[in-house]
Structures are given as structure tokens and as C-alpha cells.
Amino acid sequence: MPRRNISEENVSGTVAACYIVRTHDHPLVAMQRKLNRPHVSINMAMSADGKVSTYKRETFSLGSAKDRYLMDVLRAKSDAVVIGARTLQLDGWAIRIRYAEIQKKRIEKGLTPHPLNVVLSTDLDLPAKREFFTHRETGKLIITTRSASATRVRRFEKLAEVAVLPRKRIRPQDALDVLSKRGAKRVLVEGGGPLNYAFFKANLVDEIYITVTPRILGGTDAPTVADGKGFLLDTHPRLELVSSRRSGDEVFLRYRVAKR
Ligand SMILES: NC(=O)c1ccc[n+]([C@@H]2O[C@H](COP(=O)([O-])OP(=O)(O)OC[C@H]3O[C@@H](n4cnc5c(N)ncnc54)[C@H](OP(=O)(O)O)[C@@H]3O)[C@@H](O)[C@H]2O)c1
Numbered sequence: 001m002p003r004r005n006i007s008e009e010n011v012s013g014t015v016a017a018c019y020i021v022r023t024h025d026h027p028l029v030a031m032q033r034k035l036n037r038p039h040v041s042i043n044m045a046m047s048a049d050g051k052v053s054t055y056k057r058e059t060f061s062l063g064s065a066k067d068r069y070l071m072d073v074l075r076a077k078s079d080a081v082v083i084g085a086r087t088l089q090l091d092g093w094a095i096r097i098r099y100a101e102i103q104k105k106r107i108e109k110g111l112t113p114h115p116l117n118v119v120l121s122t123d124l125d126l127p128a129k130r131e132f133f134t135h136r137e138t139g140k141l142i143i144t145t146r147s148a149s150a151t152r153v154r155r156f157e158k159l160a161e162v163a164v165l166p167r168k169r170i171r172p173q174d175a176l177d178v179l180s181k182r183g184a185k186r187v188l189v190e191g192g193g194p195l196n197y198a199f200f201k202a203n204l205v206d207e208i209y210i211t212v213t214p215r216i217l218g219g220t221d222a223p224t225v226a227d228g229k230g231f232l233l234d235t236h237p238r239l240e241l242v243s244s245r246r247s248g249d250e251v252f253l254r255y256r257v258a259k260r
Pocket residue numbers: 043044045046051052053054057058059060062083084085086087088090091120121122123124125169170171172190191192193194195196198223227
């Protein structure tokens with residue numbers, strides 16, 4: 001398939017779909033399928049200085065309509081999309097496929113209209129009235145731990161499927177095991193920074209998609225693509241650039257995570 005610049009296409013153009021299909025057809029991705037876990041991608045939009053929100057963690061869309069289109073393409077290729085508890089607490093959105101033509105193709109393949117919406121929450125301190133829970137078309141799964149009270153588990157079982165791990169913290173591998181048992185082959189992680197960091201630290205990320213948006217957000221306390229304690233020189237994940245495409249003032253980057 002010839003390489004094309006994404007900026008040549010309009011938002012509903014087919015290049016986005018081709019771009020993603022190539023990702024999944026790559027031989028290294030095929031190799032990942034032999035692993036005893038789902039393929040894991042991360043997708044994040046960030047400012048040019050690497051922040052994924054403001055220091056007040058305001059709710060807004062960093063990316064353009066084209067970024068949202070690519071986000072939907074990635075979601076459509078995924079069996080499950082995972083977010084951290086704080087992204088749900090702050091933003092609260094259902095993880096949907098918003099573009100009708102992308103959703104149509106997914107349904108034609110016999111899939112649900114939207115990927116399974118998954119949140120990782122240690123103690124189920126979650127806002128039950130947010131769209132994540134009230135949206136009627138999405139399947140919902142909460143992965144939690146024995147730190148969650150029985151009362152909260154019963155409450156959220158009315159809104160979502162709840163998987164309670166016999167631990168005090170959620171290890172990314174345990175979350176993937178839960179998803180694997182449900183048949184998930186492709187998992188998309190959509191942040192925030194602490195959750196992404198946990199997946200990187202556990203060496204469970206195969207690819208990362210980053211949209212660089214034309215903003216400077218600054219702020220020592222503003223969240224980034226990977227937060228947590230951070231990595232050191234010898235142990236940080238290395239990336240191999242698979243593609244970079246410009247559209248207007250945004251750049252769409254796709255990296256493969258190098259083997260450690
Ligand atoms: N620009 C983007 O693409 C993008 C995408 C997503 C989010 N965001 C932004 O990121 C901010 C929210 O994210 P955040 O950085 O505060 O946190 P987050 O990663 O969404 O959530 C972190 C929380 O998830 C729970 N968790 C469960 N298991 C975990 C594990 N193994 N590792 C890490 N966390 C685990 C913990 O909460 P409990 O202890 O309560 O379980 C933890 O405090 C918002 O401002 C949002 O807008 C931006």
C-alpha cells in the first residue's frame with residue numbers, strides 16, 4: 001500500500017483506516033499475537049510540551065476533528081478500551097465510536113457498535129451518574145479489587161459488570177487476564193498518565209499513538225502521557241517510529257515499543 005500524507009485527506013477519508021490496518025498487519029504485530037495476552041496500544045493527544053491536560057485537569061478536547069476520527073478508528077479496531085479511575089472521575093465520557101461510517105463497518109463485521117468500556121478502579125470511588133455509566137449502547141466492565149466495599153460492588157453491579165481481583169492493587173497483567181478470558185485480542189489504553197505508566201512499567205505496551213497538538217499547556221503538575229514515578233536511564237521504554245503524518249497544525253505519531 002503506498003504511503004500517503006494524512007493531510008491530503010479530509011476527515012472522512014480512507015487514509016486513516018489504511019494507516020491503522022497496516023499497523024495490525026505488521027509482522028511484529030503478528031508476533032505479538034503469539035504472546036499469551038492481548039495486543040496493547042495506547043492512544044493519547046498531548047500539547048507540544050507533552051501535557052495531556054492543564055494543571056487544573058480541565059475537561060476539553062485537545063485534538064481536532066481529525067484526531068477524534070483517528071481515535072474512533074483505533075477504538076473500532078479494539079475489543080476493549082481501558083481508562084483509569086481518574087479519567088472517568090474527571091471526564092466521565094462513554095468510550096464510543098462517534099463516526100457513523102466507522103461504526104457501520106464494525107457492525108458489518110458482527111461486532112458490537114462500541115468496544116467494551118473498561119475502567120480500572122481500586123475501591124470503586126466512581127461517579128455513577130456520568131455518561132460512562134448512563135450511555136445505553138456501551139458494554140461496561142469495572143475491574144476492581146478487594147479494597148472495594150461490598151456495598152459499592154453491589155451498587156455498581158447494577159450499572160456494569162464488575163470483576164473483583166483478590167488483591168489490594170490492580171496489576172495491568174491481571175486486568176489483561178480478565179479481558180483475555182472475555183476473548184479480547186486487542187486492547188486500547190486511553191490514559192491517563194498513571195495508567196499508561198503502569199502498563200509501560202509492566203512491559204505490556206506494544207504500540208503508542210501520539211497526537212501532537214498545537215498548544216503549550218505547561219505546568220509542573222499538569223499530567224503527561226506517562227506519569228507515575230518515572231523511569232531511569234537504563235530501564236526506560238524505547239520506541240521505534242513507525243509513521244509520522246502531518247495534518248494542519250497537528251502531527252500524528254505511531255511508535256512501536258522496542259523489545260526489552
Ligand atoms: N489527552 C489525552 O489523550 C487524555 C487521555 C486520558 C486522560 N487525559 C487526562 O488525564 C487526566 C486524568 O488522568 P489521571 O492522570 O489523573 O489518572 P488516570 O490514569 O486516569 O487514573 C489513575 C487512577 O486509576 C486507578 N488505577 C487503578 N489501577 C491502576 C494502575 N495499575 N495504575 C495506575 N492507576 C490505576 C487509580 O485510582 P484508584 O486508586 O481510585 O483506583 C489511579 O489513581 C484528566 O485530566 C484527563 O483529561 C487525557
